[in-house]
Amino acid sequence: MAERVVRRTAFLVILLLALSSALATSYPIVVKDELGGTLTLPRAPQRIVSMIPSDTETVCALGACDRLVGVDSLSDWPESVASLPQLGNANQPDLEALVALKPDLVLTDEYSGLAPRLRALGIPVYAGTPQTFEQALAFFGTVGRLLDRQAQAAVLTGRVQGQVAAVAAKVAGSGPAGSDVSVFVELDPTPYSVGPGSYLGTLLAKAGGRTIVTASMGEYPQVDPEFVVRQDPQVVLLMDAPYGQSVAGAEARPGWSGIRAVKDGRVVALDLQQVDMLSRAGPRMGDAVVLLARLLHPGRF
Amino acid sequence: MERAELRRVALGRSAPAPEVVSWLALALVMALALSVGSVKVAPAALLAALGDGLRGQLHGAVDTIVWQLRLPRVVMAALVGAALSLAGAAFQGVFRNPLADPYLLGAASGAGFGATVVLVFAGAVPWLARLGVPLAAFVCALLAVAAVTLVARRGASLPATSLILAGVVVGSSLTAATSFLMMASRDRAAGILSWLLGSFAFASWERLLPVVVLLLPAALAILAAARALDVLQLGEEAAAQLGVPVEAVKMGLLAAATLATAAAVSVAGVIGFVGLVAPHAVRLAFGAGHRRLLPLAALWGALFMVLADLAARTVVAPADVPVGIVTALVGGPFFLALLRRQRA
Numbered sequence: 001m002a003e004r005v006v007r008r009t010a011f012l013v014i015l016l017l018a019l020s021s022a023l024a025t026s027y028p029i030v031v032k033d034e035l036g037g038t039l040t041l042p043r044a045p046q047r048i049v050s051m052i053p054s055d056t057e058t059v060c061a062l063g064a065c066d067r068l069v070g071v072d073s074l075s076d077w078p079e080s081v082a083s084l085p086q087l088g089n090a091n092q093p094d095l096e097a098l099v100a101l102k103p104d105l106v107l108t109d110e111y112s113g114l115a116p117r118l119r120a121l122g123i124p125v126y127a128g129t130p131q132t133f134e135q136a137l138a139f140f141g142t143v144g145r146l147l148d149r150q151a152q153a154a155v156l157t158g159r160v161q162g163q164v165a166a167v168a169a170k171v172a173g174s175g176p177a178g179s180d181v182s183v184f185v186e187l188d189p190t191p192y193s194v195g196p197g198s199y200l201g202t203l204l205a206k207a208g209g210r211t212i213v214t215a216s217m218g219e220y221p222q223v224d225p226e227f228v229v230r231q232d233p234q235v236v237l238l239m240d241a242p243y244g245q246s247v248a249g250a251e252a253r254p255g256w257s258g259i260r261a262v263k264d265g266r267v268v269a270l271d272l273q274q275v276d277m278l279s280r281a282g283p284r285m286g287d288a289v290v291l292l293a294r295l296l297h298p299g300r301f
Numbered sequence: 302m303e304r305a306e307l308r309r310v311a312l313g314r315s316a317p318a319p320e321v322v323s324w325l326a327l328a329l330v331m332a333l334a335l336s337v338g339s340v341k342v343a344p345a346a347l348l349a350a351l352g353d354g355l356r357g358q359l360h361g362a363v364d365t366i367v368w369q370l371r372l373p374r375v376v377m378a379a380l381v382g383a384a385l386s387l388a389g390a391a392f393q394g395v396f397r398n399p400l401a402d403p404y405l406l407g408a409a410s411g412a413g414f415g416a417t418v419v420l421v422f423a424g425a426v427p428w429l430a431r432l433g434v435p436l437a438a439f440v441c442a443l444l445a446v447a448a449v450t451l452v453a454r455r456g457a458s459l460p461a462t463s464l465i466l467a468g469v470v471v472g473s474s475l476t477a478a479t480s481f482l483m484m485a486s487r488d489r490a491a492g493i494l495s496w497l498l499g500s501f502a503f504a505s506w507e508r509l510l511p512v513v514v515l516l517l518p519a520a521l522a523i524l525a526a527a528r529a530l531d532v533l534q535l536g537e538e539a540a541a542q543l544g545v546p547v548e549a550v551k552m553g554l555l556a557a558a559t560l561a562t563a564a565a566v567s568v569a570g571v572i573g574f575v576g577l578v579a580p581h582a583v584r585l586a587f588g589a590g591h592r593r594l595l596p597l598a599a600l601w602g603a604l605f606m607v608l609a610d611l612a613a614r615t616v617v618a619p620a621d622v623p624v625g626i627v628t629a630l631v632g633g634p635f636f637l638a639l640l641r642r643q644r645a
């Protein structure tokens with residue numbers, strides 16, 4: 001038994017070494033980002049600024065946390081980034097402080113206008129941040145290539161896919177076909193929720209659940225409170241719990257006393273860490289699916 | 302107003318002209334805004350950076366910060382403030398209504414709608430992305446005002462009441478459409494909101510150039526109409542009897558003020574209150590004669606906006622507060638205080 005473990009570990013180490021030499025980035029590289037802009041990196045970036053929380057997580061998950069010199073104000077994971085200079089957010093950036101850090105790579109989104117502004121200043125920038133599970137997996141590879149961390153990106157991708165596959169194996173056949181646990185995700189009490197095509201909607205599907213919102217209602221629709229009662233969800237996830245909503249308050253809403261989630265005590269108040277994990281398409285996606293699966297199928301985990 | 306005049310008479314010729322004082326104050330405030338930022342720059346380094354910029358040879362991060370971030374931002378704030386204030390003074394003069402502001406005829410809601418459409422659909426529609434937010438905002442601002450003018454027109458004349466009503470209605474409809482787009486694409490809502498509330502965070506020389514080109518003729522046209530505006534205050538009929546071509550002056554002024562407003566909004570977003578507060582402050586301090594009011598309103602608008610932007614980027618540093626929030630928060634009480642003083 002012990003011998004097998006040693007042999008498997010040795011095999012993995014050799015595989016990783018082989019991978020890392022085969023997957024080394026040979027600089028200079030030229031990359032096109034999602035805005036169609038060209039990014040040229042003469043060498044592996046050593047002074048990275050991330051203006052998107054999930055990008056920060058990806059850089060750190062690839063073992064390059066020590067190369068970050070600045071982050072946006074919402075980046076809070078892993079905890080070590082808390083000591084870095086905070087530069088506002090992509091829509092309201094502290095450009096002066098960003099320029100003063102002399103970054104050799106800035107990771108940001110494609111919508112805010114920050115990327116073209118930085119490009120005009122001659123600062124290397126990659127615009128494009130993942131919105132879906134698949135895009136996030138591809139983004140690990142992109143960042144891995146930019147940072148010469150391709151082996152780590154392959155390992156990270158494998159780990160996330162492994163977590164999702166393990167969850168899928170456990171929740172499969174948990175009942176008759178089409179018996180996914182129905183979930184009402186409450187983003188805020190007005191109430192806004194998520195459709196099946198949204199990022200969180202796809203995570204729910206991977207965890208053996210489905211949002212009560214139908215595809216035709218859109219990705220982030222405001223739903224009629226009556227609709228929630230009529231759909232009778234088995235589980236309610238309060239994503240707005242960190243912002244003041246409570247389980248008791250939700251259960252006391254008109255008509256809610258009869259719905260299954262309330263009768264079974266399955267109205268769940270999520271904390272801020274969990275909400276962040278469920279909202280960011282990044283390295284913790286696998287953990288997010290495991291978290292959802294535990295909440296939806298407590299008997300199986 | 303009387304007190305100010307009394308003081309001027311009492312002090313005789315020794316009192317400097319308010320124009321000179323205002324120019325000096327603006328220069329001082331701009332120098333202050335240039336020397337303060339989230340990155341500390343020593344005065345010597347600041348001057349060196351300005352010299353490098355003038356020679357067109359930028360070295361290092363400090364040069365970039367001073368010449369490519371701070372200076373265009375301060376200049377843009379001054380220009381936008383001057384434009385909005387001048388446009389506000391023109392609108393108030395044309396409509397003889399103290400509540401008129403540059404956004405009365407739908408320029409702000411038009412610009413907001415255009416910017417939101419680009420921000421929401423740029424990912425899916427490539428030509429919208431190429432059009433860009435500033436140009437879309439500019440075009441939609443002009444379209445909104447054109448629509449209002451067409452609706453309100455009675456033959457060759459533009460009755461003020463129908464203009465104001467049409468402006469309010471078109472404005473609310475476009476604002477509703479903007480809100481709907483914003484709620485329907487929640488992931489973009491933060492970006493849209495920060496554009497709508499106004500910011501100079503993305504100011505650059507490249508963005509400044511078209512603003513200057515549009516603003517200069519608009520501002521000159523408004524300044525040149527000072528006398529006609531004075532006569533217009535007697536009422537449109539009286540002005541016509543005195544030989545002022547009332548409809549032509551009105552249309553020209555509305556067009557120039559709209560152009561100035563659209564240019565300002567397209568690069569800075571919807572910044573409220575400046576167009577209302579600055580002209581009234583000048584009126585309360587120096588009287589309502591347009592030959593003095595218009596240039597001073599432009600100067601004070603510039604001064605107010607540079608200060609507001611300075612506050613926006615320093616009060617909660619390192620984050621930027623949308624400058625429209627600062628102008629409203631500071632401008633409102635300031636305006637009320639002025640109003641009380643005038644009544645006392």
